[in-house]
Amino acid sequence: FQVVGLLEKSGSTMGGSGADRLLVVPLETGNQLPRKGALTYDVKTATPNAASLSFLQGQATGVMRAVRNDRLGQEDSFELESPESLTGTLDSLTSKMQVAGGIIAFLALLGASIALMNIMLVSVTERTREIGIRKALGATARQVRLQFLLEAIVICVMGGTLGILLGIGAGNAVAVLAGSKSFIVPWAWVGVGLTICITVGLLAGSYPAGKAAALDPIDSLRYE
Numbered sequence: 614f615q616v617v618g619l620l621e622k623s624g625s626t627m628g629g630s631g632a633d634r635l636l637v638v639p640l641e642t643g644n645q646l647p648r649k650g651a652l653t654y655d656v657k658t659a660t661p662n663a664a665s666l667s668f669l670q671g672q673a674t675g676v677m678r679a680v681r682n683d684r685l686g687q688e689d690s691f692e693l694e695s696p697e698s699l700t701g702t703l704d705s706l707t708s709k710m711q712v713a714g715g716i717i718a719f720l721a722l723l724g725a726s727i728a729l730m731n732i733m734l735v736s737v738t739e740r741t742r743e744i745g746i747r748k749a750l751g752a753t754a755r756q757v758r759l760q761f762l763l764e765a766i767v768i769c770v771m772g773g774t775l776g777i778l779l780g781i782g783a784g785n786a787v788a789v790l791a792g793s794k795s796f797i798v799p800w801a802w803v804g805v806g807l808t809i810c811i812t813v814g815l816l817a818g819s820y821p822a823g824k825a826a827a828l829d830p831i832d833s834l835r836y837e
Contacts, residue, residue, distance in 0.1 A: 614638065670695060722809070725772075726817040733765055733821035737828075744825055745833025754826035761825050765818025766811055773810030777803055 622633055638646075660669055672694055681690045737744070744757060784795050 650784050664721075665693065666697075677769060691783065711829040722813055725769075726813050729765060729768060729814070729817040730820060732768075733761060733818055736764075736826070737761065737821050737825045741833045741836040744828050745830045745836070748828070748830035757828075758826035761822035762815065762818045765822070766814035769810040769814035769817070770807065773806055 620633075620635070620637075660666060669772070670693060674689065677691050677693070678689065683690055747757065748754075781798055788795075788797070
């Protein structure tokens with residue numbers, strides 16, 4: 614074959630393919646080439662009047678059914694796509710990705726909560742004598758519980774802050790590579806993230822804090 618021209622780069626489509634990987638040959642030449650599967654045609658058209666799009670879709674469907682010899686009551690032997698259908702496909706894909714992201718985030722939070730709870734339980738065990746000394750000096754169970762709750766919250770907030778900074782940095786780095794010149798900080802989502810961190814800290818630290826508050830000071834001082 615003789616190359617007579619090159620198309621400008623347009624990027625890939627949702628299916629992972631695109632015009633960048635397309636080789637265009639004359640129809641008669643293409644029909645003469647050996648092929649493994651059935652021959653398919655892709656017909657594209659446009660209209661300057663968007664209001665008549667639905668009517669034109671119906672007309673195109675009727676014409677294609679006649680061309681394809683589809684009998685009455687038989688399903689279409691072809692596919693007809695429009696901007697609305699592509700938008701619906703994108704919306705459906707976005708919804709599925711949001712659900713998948715939510716599940717992954719929930720599992721990550723659950724794993725982090727369990728890990729933090731185990732860390733705090735180990736901390737309570739290692740600091741048993743410290744807790745006994747504090748109680749012997751007059752610290753109440755409420756004060757001990759509050760201490761361990763605050764420690765759990767601080768650990769969560771520190772980890773959440775680091776994750777937020779990394780997320781903002783990575784997101785803006787991708788935006789810069791894509792050609793954007795603006796630096797975006799989603800303050801609303803930052804607040805939501807920190808709130809979730811505090812909530813996770815409270816939930817994960819409640820049991821270890823309660824266990825620390827319930828320790829007997831005499832037994833704690835004898836602990837080795």
